[in-house]
Amino acid sequence: MNGIHDLGGMEGFGPIVREENEPVFHAEWEGRIMGMTLATLAQGFYNIDEIRQETERMDPVEYLTSDYYTHWLHTAEELMIQKGIITRAELEAKRAELAQAEASQS
Amino acid sequence: MAGQGHDHGDGHDHGHGHDHTEPPSDEALRVKALESLLVDKGLLDPAAVDAVIDQYETKIGPRNGARVVARAWADPDFKRRLLENASEAMKEVGVSGLQGEDMVVLENTARVHNLVVCTLCSCYPWPVLGLPPNWYKSAPYRSRVVRDPRGVLDEFGTKLGDGVEVRVWDSNAEIRYLVLPERPAGTEDMDEAALAELVTRDSMIGVAMALSPE
Amino acid sequence: MTDLVRAEMIEPILTTGASARIDADVAPQFAVGDAVIARNLNPHTHTRLPRYVRGKRGTVERDHGVFLFPDTHAVGQGGKPQHVYSVRFEASELWGPDGTQGDALFIDMWDDYLEPA
Numbered sequence A: 001m002n003g004i005h006d007l008g009g010m011e012g013f014g015p016i017v018r019e020e021n022e023p024v025f026h027a028e029w030e031g032r033i034m035g036m037t038l039a040t041l042a043q044g045f046y047n048i049d050e051i052r053q054e055t056e057r058m059d060p061v062e063y064l065t066s067d068y069y070t071h072w073l074h075t076a077e078e079l080m081i082q083k084g085i086i087t088r089a090e091l092e093a094k095r096a097e098l099a100q101a102e103a104s105q106s
Numbered sequence B: 001m002a003g004q005g006h007d008h009g010d011g012h013d014h015g016h017g018h019d020h021t022e023p024p025s026d027e028a029l030r031v032k033a034l035e036s037l038l039v040d041k042g043l044l045d046p047a048a049v050d051a052v053i054d055q056y057e058t059k060i061g062p063r064n065g066a067r068v069v070a071r072a073w074a075d076p077d078f079k080r081r082l083l084e085n086a087s088e089a090m091k092e093v094g095v096s097g098l099q100g101e102d103m104v105v106l107e108n109t110a111r112v113h114n115l116v117v118c119t120l121c122s123c124y125p126w127p128v129l130g131l132p133p134n135w136y137k138s139a140p141y142r143s144r145v146v147r148d149p150r151g152v153l154d155e156f157g158t159k160l161g162d163g164v165e166v167r168v169w170d171s172n173a174e175i176r177y178l179v180l181p182e183r184p185a186g187t188e189d190m191d192e193a194a195l196a197e198l199v200t201r202d203s204m205i206g207v208a209m210a211l212s213p214e
Numbered sequence C: 001m002t003d004l005v006r007a008e009m010i011e012p013i014l015t016t017g018a019s020a021r022i023d024a025d026v027a028p029q030f031a032v033g034d035a036v037i038a039r040n041l042n043p044h045t046h047t048r049l050p051r052y053v054r055g056k057r058g059t060v061e062r063d064h065g066v067f068l069f070p071d072t073h074a075v076g077q078g079g080k081p082q083h084v085y086s087v088r089f090e091a092s093e094l095w096g097p098d099g100t101q102g103d104a105l106f107i108d109m110w111d112d113y114l115e116p117a
Helices: A028-042 A048-056 A060-065 A068-082 A088-105 B026-040 B046-059 B062-074 B076-084 B086-092 B139-147 B149-155 B192-196 B201-205 C007-016 C091-098
Strands: B103-107 B112-117 B165-170 B176-180 C035-038 C057-067 C082-090 C104-110 C114-116
Touching (some): A028 A068, A028 B046, A088 B026, B062 B192, B076 B176, B139 B149, B139 B165, B139 C091, C057 C104, C082 C091, C091 C104
Parallel strands (some): B165 C104
Antiparallel strands (some): C035 C057, C035 C114, C057 C082, C082 C104
């Protein structure tokens, strides 16, 4: 699809921002989603081309304003729902449960 | 124009990832929910996720690529094999794997300068370089390097000699590219281990030259 | 779906990988040195043919061999194995007078992305 991911040749995104001594992951969750995606890919939940296609289907504004591993998260959630591995309702219920647990701890 | 925070590719406050006085980010909660659900269903071994993180944080990184480059500088026969069939030659140095199954090595010379991008996503030769830095995955690099590679090299502080041909490689398929930077002058007496210290990640992407010996 | 991937399987998986190269006897449609044009394709679904090369003229520089075709593989229509080539496009072909004369862009093109020039 002629999506926002097809960036080659565009201009106007500003300077290339580099980070000295950049860590492999900037937050714990980045490594978790990366590891989860690779493990489930190896388990045959989906193939690499389905993964790339799903990332390309992200809302273009969200694509540009979110981080690389947020793209991975979006893609894993959507593909697992599409494939019937989980349901959106289950995912939302689990999020609410975890949010409540976090709130009661603090 | 998009601001820097927009393009940095990581909107996190560095160092706050483990600060439990901060509320968890939306992403952290979403990831935890997904992992928890898969574990509940018996569809994920969380220790496998730990193992992936450990591999990329401690074992698979640009030091692997530096060993390949240093060997190529020190051993002309290895360099010939590497340029002919990179995936096979890399195995001689014990380097192979996911997102590097089909490698091609591009030799930078006094006449040709190669640099690598993935305009459509962020494909990168993981076995030799590890996971990509944020700038490589960012819109500014992916968009501009094909249209204005000389401007991008200038931004990295990389100066080319007169008459050098610039070749940009868009790794849109499943071939992964590693740049073999030019061997710096004054390194004739150095052994492989010392040479490897001069090989930076950026020099193997092609946005920089290898370091010069002190 | 395959069995659960356990922690001890991760290192072998990551250091072996999973090549998209296919051991299939598929005839190449092009040869090294051929002049080609990247097709002007605009599918609603996945493709690895970026807009900036569509309709542009290039030269086949290398035949990488036979690989899965992502455009069909992403949508459950099989791997459609075919040759992938490294194709050279001159900067001046892609960017007109704003491209530096003599510079070039190399990109990997499946047979289905190309037509003879």
